Amino acid sequence: xxxxxxxxxxxxxxxxxxxxxxxxxxxxxxxxxxxxxxxxxxxxxxxxxxxxxxxxxxxxxxxxxxxxxxxxxxxxxxxxxxxxxxxxxxxxxxxxxxxxxxxxxxxxxxxxxxxxxxxxxxxxxxxxxxxxxxxxxxxxxxxxxxxxxxxxxxxxxxxxxxxxxxxxxxxxxxxxxxxxxxxxxxxxxxxxxxxxxxxxxxxxxxxxxxxxxxxxxxxxxxxxxxxxxxxxxxxxxxxxxxxxxxxxxxxxxxxxxxxxxxxxxxxxxxxxxxxxxxxxxxxxxxxxxxxxxxxxxxxxxxxxxxxxxxxxxxxxxxxxxxxxxxxxxxxxxxxxxxxxxxxxxxxxxxxxxxxxx
Numbered sequence: 001x002x003x004x005x006x007x008x009x010x011x012x013x014x015x016x017x018x019x020x021x022x023x024x025x026x027x028x029x030x031x032x033x034x035x036x037x038x039x040x041x042x043x044x045x046x047x048x049x050x051x052x053x054x055x056x057x058x059x060x061x062x063x064x065x066x067x068x069x070x071x072x073x074x075x076x077x078x079x080x081x082x083x084x085x086x087x088x089x090x091x092x093x094x095x096x097x098x099x100x101x102x103x104x105x106x107x108x109x110x111x112x113x114x115x116x117x118x119x120x121x122x123x124x125x126x127x128x129x130x131x132x133x134x135x136x137x138x139x140x141x142x143x144x145x146x147x148x149x150x151x152x153x154x155x156x157x158x159x160x161x162x163x164x165x166x167x168x169x170x171x172x173x174x175x176x177x178x179x180x181x182x183x184x185x186x187x188x189x190x191x192x193x194x195x196x197x198x199x200x201x202x203x204x205x206x207x208x209x210x211x212x213x214x215x216x217x218x219x220x221x222x223x224x225x226x227x228x229x230x231x232x233x234x235x236x237x238x239x240x241x242x243x244x245x246x247x248x249x250x251x252x253x254x255x256x257x258x259x260x261x262x263x264x265x266x267x268x269x270x271x272x273x274x275x276x277x278x279x280x281x282x283x284x285x286x287x288x289x290x291x292x293x294x295x296x297x298x299x300x301x302x303x304x305x306x307x308x309x310x311x312x313x314x315x316x317x318x319x320x321x322x323x324x325x326x327x328x329x330x331x332x333x334x335x336x337x338x339x340x341x342x343x344x345x346x347x348x349x350x351x352x353x354x355x356x357x
Contacts, residue, residue: 042070042268050279051266058300058322059273066313067268072283075268078309079284080129080173081260081333092177093238095336097249107248108292108304109142109256116145118153119256119291122317124310126198127211128171133159134308135258135287136179136335137188140234142289144339146255153191154232159183161197162216170213176258176287180237180337187231187342193220194230232344234337242331244324247303248293250336256291259305260333261321267328272315274302276322290334293323303330 043063051061067075110120118141125134137156144150160170163182168174182188197214218227240250240257250257265280274296292304302320311317321327 039071039073042067042072042075042265044269047266047269047279051269054278057273057276057278058298059275059320060271061266061269062271064269064271064313066309070268072265076283077127077129077171078125078131079263079286080131080168080171081285081287082132082168082173082175083285084175084177088175088177089239093236094241095238095246095250096241097246097253099245101245101249101252103245103248103252106292106294107252108294109251110291112252113142113146113255115149115151116142117151118142118145120306121153122306122311123156123196123308124198125308126196128160128198128213129169129173130156130160130171131287131308132168132174132176132179132260133163135260135289136176136183138289138306138308139256139258139336140183140188140232140339143255143336144232147339148341148344150344152232155189155191155194155196157191157194157196157214158188158216161214162186162218164216171211172213173285176260176333176335177237177239180234180258180335183234184237184337184340187233187340189220189227189230190232192230193222193225193227195221229343231342233340233342235340236337238336240334240336242326242334244331247290247331247334250334251290251292254336254338256289256306257334257336258287259290259303259330260285260287260335261328261330262286264328270314270319274300274320274322276325276327287333294320 045063048061048063051057113119123134125131133156137154137159141152141154144152159179159182167178167182198211220227220230240247263283263286264277265283266278267275289306290303291306293302294304295301301323303323305319305321307314307317307319321330326332
């Protein structure tokens with residue numbers, strides 16, 4: 001709903017005697033606008049029409065069933081990436097790969113490491129703004145398989161519930177780089193030990209009410225498993241330099257990474273093709289897993305992403321986004337870490353990349 005429409009609504013209510021003249025204070029007008037904005041539907045026919053009729057969109061939109069009953073306010077709760085303070089970014093090691101490394105034009109981690117079932121899984125964060133935790137734990141799970149041959153599924157719930165204020169606000173959002181630091185210092189148990197708290201997913205209309213952050217119990221649901229013995233760690237926590245070559249090299253050598261980007265209204269309508277922002281306001285930050293790259297037949301370079309909004313959203317849960325232009329800030333928010341041999345029997349070999357601070 002536009003500003004002029006909201007003003008018309010206010011005027012209409014005033015003429016009916018529903019509101020008094022004092023209601024027109026700047027603060028109250030702003031509050032009403034904010035409330036109205038949060039209550040309108042996330043997916044709209046008008047946005048689908050504009051995208052699909054746009055000559056240069058490069059992607060297709062649909063009335064996505066995943067968010068058919070969502071208001072904007074409900075949708076924004078899933079966008080759980082908080083902006084990392086600049087000082088913290090400057091203090092975080094940044095990995096840079098050799099520019100001489102030859103990389104393929106197309107790469108898909110699902111086929112490169114077909115033995116790793118975790119890479120192709122599409123999960124569901126349900127009612128919680130836990131994307132920051134999903135991106136980290138999913139990537140680390142993949143890397144344990146790639147480097148150690150361990151097909152394991154690690155616990156998002158451990159990170160979400162037990163990192164506390166150090167990572168942010170749990171279901172109210174967090175910081176991806178702090179998530180990786182938790183994985184380095186405290187590790188996470190397996191999904192079998194501590195399954196994700198929201199086992200309903202998004203099966204009922206509107207996915208409401210939003211769920212609070214689960215409590216940290218530090219006890220496996222199976223009494224035969226020990227919490228500490230189930231822990232798996234990251235050896236490191238670092239950023240990846242925003243040059244696309246460095247991002248591709250990191251994925252090619254070490255496996256999927258966690259990326260953050262700004263989500264606009266049109267992204268909720270994504271169905272297929274190479275996404276780039278066309279229309280709508282910015283709603284928040286989101287984290288996903290980057291698993292590959294390529295170029296379309298039309299010459300559009302893209303990143304291949306695995307989302308955690310279940311398979312009813314997007315292209316069976318996946319999406320492509322424009323590569324090489326920092327679309328929606330996606331090339332600036334790449335973080336990762338290497339799997340640690342702690343609590344495992346195998347040692348990890350140096351991969352030859354170097355870090356800068």
